[in-house]
Amino acid sequence: xxxxxxxxxxxxxxxxxxxxxxxxxxxxxxxxxxxxxxxxxxxxxxxxxxxxxxxxxxxxxxxxxxxxxxxxxxxxxxxxxxxxxxxxxxxxxxxxxxxxxxxxxxxxxxxxxxxxxxxxxxxxxxxxxxxxxxxxxxxxxxxxxxxxxxxxxxxxxxxxxxxxxxxxxxxx
Numbered sequence: 001x002x003x004x005x006x007x008x009x010x011x012x013x014x015x016x017x018x019x020x021x022x023x024x025x026x027x028x029x030x031x032x033x034x035x036x037x038x039x040x041x042x043x044x045x046x047x048x049x050x051x052x053x054x055x056x057x058x059x060x061x062x063x064x065x066x067x068x069x070x071x072x073x074x075x076x077x078x079x080x081x082x083x084x085x086x087x088x089x090x091x092x093x094x095x096x097x098x099x100x101x102x103x104x105x106x107x108x109x110x111x112x113x114x115x116x117x118x119x120x121x122x123x124x125x126x127x128x129x130x131x132x133x134x135x136x137x138x139x140x141x142x143x144x145x146x147x148x149x150x151x152x153x154x155x156x157x158x159x160x161x162x163x164x165x166x167x168x169x170x171x172x
Contacts, residue, residue, distance in 0.1 A: 032064030038085025
């Protein structure tokens with residue numbers, strides 16, 4: 001049995017409406033989620049309410065807060081549906097236990113974690129070294145279909161700029 005099949009057989013189907021939170025920053029959440037359909041955003045909130053989007057999560061992706069699920073400390077980010085979503089939630093501990101029993105599941109989890117790590121490294125590089133214009137061009141090039149689904153406000157929050165600055169970039 002592969003990882004996705006295990007999640008589908010042992011997980012719980014969850015429907016999330018547009019605008020609903022799957023979990024919130026500061027909460028404990030013992031689950032990881034396989035996104036069957038829909039689009040979500042993972043974001044941070046500062047104490048004064050400023051939102052910064054860390055990533056967009058599309059169907060086929062597994063998402064969860066490792067801080068909450070593995071370390072049993074509050075999640076550092078929130079997860080919100082940008083459109084109606086169908087998710088399958090499974091306890092993180094069940095995946096961890098299965099990975100100790102199955103080398104193939106363990107290898108799949110390693111691949112997921114490597115992919116996540118590479119994505120985070122690219123994101124960090126872009127935020128720390130590229131201009132806002134370059135970040136926007138990279139996003140449009142890498143994810144043109146995603147960009148079409150997003151609001152200007154969410155794109156700006158992802159790029160780390162204001163909507164006005166994004167408008168200026170687009171008008172160049």
